[in-house]
Amino acid sequence: MKKTTFLASLVFMSAAYGYEAQVSKGTLPATMDAMIEKVNVETSLRFSINDFIKVEDLQLATSRFEMYVQAHQGVPVSKTAVRIWSDKSTQELILAELHISEEDKKNEKLLAQKFSKARFTSAAIKSKSLARSVSKLITEEIARHKTDSKILGMKSKDVWVKGDLVREVEVRSRRGLHIITISLLKNKVTEKSYTEFPQSESFHNLKANVYPIYEEVEATGEKLPYEVKVLKYINASLADVGESPLAEMASLKFPEELYNPILSEIDNSFWSETSLRKTIEGLVKKFPLRSNDLGSGMLLQGKYVTINLHPAASKFTGINFDLKPSVNHIVGWFETNGFYEAKPISGLYGKLITSEDDLLHRIPVRLIDHDAVSYINSGVDEVQVYYGVTVLMEALGEMGFEDPELSTKPFHAFLYDPDISMKDNAYYYDNTINFTTYSPTQTNLARDNPTIWHELGHGVMDRLMGPHLGFEGARGGYGGLSEGMADFIADIVVEHQTSGAKFPGKEDFRINNNTGFYLTNEYHDDGEAYGGAMGDMLDDAIAVHGREGLYDFADLTLEAMRLTRNHPALSPKGWYEHMLYADSLGSEVRTPGQFKSIIEEALKRRNFGFSDSFKPGSMTVHFEKGELTSSSPGSRDNPIVSCGTDEIVTHNLKLDLKAGEADFIKFPATVKVEFKKGALQGAIKWLGEEANPTIYTVASEGDILDIPLSAHLECETINQPDGSCKDYAYLQIFNQGSLRPVAKKRFYLKLNKAECIK
Ligand SMILES: [Zn+2]
Incomplete structure (x- = not known):
């Protein structure tokens, strides 16, 4: 095998170097003098030992290795080398290979002239001012690159290339390597190339069907097409965790009274989500690795995200693959005798991928009822979440999110939390992004990248802030x-x-x-x-x-x-x-x-x-209990509970608008009172809501607008666990001609007819 490779490399040697030769075992003494003599005979040039710099003289296991490079004025000639392998005990030649530039030798007088004309000396070539001017050229050149223009590291060497004295600069950027050649004689860029780093072999890339943005437009229900994209950075190996990966954690206690995010940093009798996570990460490192490949069934566990099913997803019936506990956890709380204790709970691994074809056969279909089991069995949501998270991490990485560890460790996604009270939700918590189940009229948030990116936005904030x-x-x-x-x-x-x-x-x-x-x-x-x-x-x-x-x-x-x-x-x-x-x-x-x-x-x-x-524009709402604020009566968490008279609840709001220093609210201003279209509106039956919204105009600053609000005590729908309905009137201020409000306040009521009758 070795021999084949070796022979092949000889075949591929090109004549780009001018003179090339290979000297085989025993045919010449293993000395540089002998090699130079051979070159001189065959080229009719007069090389001497002074035309070369000795670069290496190294004892290898099986030979002594010497290497020389051709040089002029102390500057190496590009891509030239004489390499000699000799027997360590007999000094006999094993192999020599010669790559020599005849052209540079022929023009050596001319090169010397060029060198001195440009007032180069060995000292000048190492000077700071030359380095500065080169670095300026390089910076400008790299800045022009469209996708990888950040300089992370730079190294250079000076060489002669075809009669030109050049500095070859290798610039390491985020995603690849720029090689830029600058002619020192002409002070300009003569050649450039860019090569993206090879993807680490520890990852797999596979094609899959995903939504670039989302499956469904929330407001209109319009469906968007999916596309074939690459799922990147799938881990090639995984911790081999067996059937109960967190067994070792069972002996550790995380009681509520010892929860303390600050003290846990210095005292390990306290704990926090962060310290708990670190403990588990340490545990995972101790497991042996196994291959995560298509042959044995690949899991979507990657550099930036691991895909898990929610631990409680095991209670769904009809899942058509084995559910195995994963090494990734969510924190669950348990109560015993009035004491609360946290426990890390393993998620479940998702559906195995057996081939790229298998993956490409996962076709996203929007089921009318968003049936969770069908979605689990299809594996489509797993793919979409994997894609969404990876896109965000890669994009932010490109734009400067490159903090060690913070930018590289994975988020853990948990899909299909079956808890009905969590329905129609997606949320971030403690390095995890969580999805639930979805109502027929809602969008499936696991197929909605902007939602995924919003939740991960909280995650990135959590990490960086x-x-x-x-x-x-x-x-x-x-x-x-x-x-x-x-x-x-x-x-x-x-x-x-x-x-x-x-x-x-x-x-x-x-x-x-x-x-x-x-x-x-x-x-x-x-x-x-x-x-x-x-x-x-x-x-x-x-x-x-x-x-x-x-x-x-x-x-x-x-x-x-x-x-x-x-x-x-x-x-x-x-x-x-x-x-x-x-x-x-x-x-x-x-x-x-x-x-x-x-x-x-x-x-x-x-x-x-x-x-x-600074005096900002203002929107002040007063009613019988004073001013409406974010915590006053009438606010979201402090709704007004009243029984009214004759089953009608009435409140009179007074609205006062001020333009402010920046002239933010402009007069005449339009006031819309919205009863139906705001988020989660509709539980209360407001008087006059048929003509929704109610529209008023405030002609000028200082005019106080009366907004009478009346509602039926009887709910239109009950939306609270205690049998009541909580709803709000949404007061929105529009400047002339604008489609979106510039100011908005919500006034909340909570009505419970049954309680009032008692
Ligand atoms: Zn949020």
């Missing part, structure tokens, strides 16, 4: 800012994937809104303003800098996330200040201050000012 991040005024991290940012990260990925191309439903994304700051009273709506402002910035960045603008602004966003890591109480203002700070620092891809005016202008257009004296 840290486990100890707190949002101002929000408990549990569920703040408007968090939602707005997750929308924004999804938006970045949508832009990365579509380059601004329109697709059905895109206009309805929550991030496309005109909602201003300080003009809402619950976090979903607050988040619109925060995310919307960032969406505007991104649009502006792309308008100015094109696709580069997307990359640069994503780079800025990621840096601002790092710079807010573990902030104890991050406010929207604090976040935007950190964006400006990250901008002022600049980066390898951004110049300092590149986005300052874009950020400031976008915020100004959202009724926001950094200065303490």
Whole structure:
């Protein structure tokens, strides 16, 4: 076998070097002198030992190896070498191979002239100023590359190439290697090439049917086509975990009273989701590896995501493959005698892939009833989630998410949580992205990339902004800012994937809104303003800098996330200040201050000012219990419970609008009171809702608008576990001619006729 390879390589030797020769065993002494003599005889040139530099002299197991390179003025001639293998004890020649440039030797006088004319000396060629001018040429050249323009490392060597003194520079970028040749005599780029790194052999790539965006447009129900795409980075090997992978965890206790995210960092008698996860990751490393290949059935376990079925999915009947416990876990809580304790619970591995053809036969079909068992058996959702997560991680990686570990470890996806109370949901929690089951009229969120990207947006925030991040005024991290940012990260990925191309439903994304700051009273709506402002910035960045603008602004966003890591109480203002700070620092891809005016202008257009004296536009709603705020009576978590008179509940709202310093609300302003079309609306029967929405006009600032609201005590539908209905009137302010509201507040009632009659 070895011999065949060796012979083949001889055949492929080209004549590009000018003179080539192979000297076989015993035919000449194993000395450089003997080789030079041979070359001189055969070329009629007069080489001497001074034309060569000795590069290596190495004892190998079976021979001594010497290598020389042809050189002029101390600069090697490209692709030349004399390599001599000799017997370690007898010094007899085993093999010599010669690659010599005749041309360079013939022109040696000319080369010497060129060299001195350019005022090169051995010292000058190593000088800083030459290095600087070369590095400038290189930076400019790399910056022009469309997909891989970040310099991660650089090395160079000077060589003679066909009579030209060149510096060959090898630049390592994120995804590949640039090789750029600069003529030192002409001070310009003479050759360049780019090679993408080979995919690590520890991954498999397979083609599959996936939705580039989603299966179904939420607002219209329109179905979009799937396409064949590559599932990348499927692990070639997996931990061989057996039947109960987390058995070793059974002896460890995670009681509620010892839960402490901060103390668990320094004292291992405490625990947190993070410390629990680390313990399990340590455990997994101890398992032997097994191959994850098509022959034995491949699982969708990859570099960026592992696909699991929810542990409770085992209670579905009719699953047509064996459910095996996976090494990935979710945290479950258990109560014993009033004490709560957490336990990691293994997910279940999904459907095995036996061939690429098998995968390509997984055809996405939208079932009318979203039957979970049929979906599980088809394996389609597994594929789609795998694809969605991988796309996000790869895209963000390209745009600067390259933090060690944080950018490379997988998220764990859990599909088909059968809990009915979780229906129609997707959520992120502790490094996992979770899917449930879906109602016939809802979209299957496992086939909806923007939803996947939003949830993973929370995941990326969790990783970069840290486990100890707190949002101002929000408990549990569920703040408007968090939602707005997750929308924004999804938006970045949508832009990365579509380059601004329109697709059905895109206009309805929550991030496309005109909602201003300080003009809402619950976090979903607050988040619109925060995310919307960032969406505007991104649009502006792309308008100015094109696709580069997307990359640069994503780079800025990621840096601002790092710079807010573990902030104890991050406010929207604090976040935007950190964006400006990250901008002022600049980066390898951004110049300092590149986005300052874009950020400031976008915020100004959202009724926001950094200065303490800034007077924003305002929307104030008063009623008999005072002002309506995010926590007052009438707010989401504090709805007004009343019985009214004669089965009619009545409240009179008074609305006061102010334009503010930025002239954000413009007069005359249109006020719409929406009863039906808002999220989760419809449980209460409002008087006059047939003519939905009710429309008013506020002619000028200072006019107080009366909004009488009346509802039937009897529910239209019951939507609360206690037999009541909770619903809201959605007050929305529109500027003239605008299609989207600039301000919106919700006024909640909770009605329970049965309770009132008692
Ligand atoms: Zn969210």
